[in-house]
Amino acid sequence: MTGSLHGQKTPHTPNGILISTLDEARARWLGQRIPTPSGRFVPTRLEIDYRTTLQPDDRRVRVRFIALRADRTGAVLREIVQNSNTQRVIAEAVSEVELWDASMSSRLKMSDEQLAALRRLSE
Numbered sequence: 001m002t003g004s005l006h007g008q009k010t011p012h013t014p015n016g017i018l019i020s021t022l023d024e025a026r027a028r029w030l031g032q033r034i035p036t037p038s039g040r041f042v043p044t045r046l047e048i049d050y051r052t053t054l055q056p057d058d059r060r061v062r063v064r065f066i067a068l069r070a071d072r073t074g075a076v077l078r079e080i081v082q083n084s085n086t087q088r089v090i091a092e093a094v095s096e097v098e099l100w101d102a103s104m105s106s107r108l109k110m111s112d113e114q115l116a117a118l119r120r121l122s123e
Contacts, residue, residue, distance in 0.1 A: 043096070051089045
């Protein structure tokens with residue numbers, strides 16, 4: 001996934017911008033790969049390792065995802081944030097996501113199809 005860092009101009013790593021970028025990219029990436037007729041994946045844990053500060057040329061970033069593990073209610077993902085042009089790693093993260101039904105405020109179990117799709121992403 002490629003995205004923008006919302007007009008960031010100063011050389012530092014503002015947590016909110018990076019977390020927001022990861023959330024948007026993760027939701028888009030999962031939404032394009034895992035059919036979810038009801039519910040959506042929500043992050044339940046996020047661990048970020050900052051590798052370098054954001055620079056003015058980091059306005060466009062690429063977030064790569066690798067599914068590390070999947071079970072009936074969610075997955076663990078490795079997330080790598082890179083400068084789109086130079087491929088310089090800005091941050092690496094590990095997130096846990098669960099399939100969630102907002103209307104019922106409860107966790108959903110993934111179907112066999114959803115689980116198989118997630119597991120294919122980890123191969």
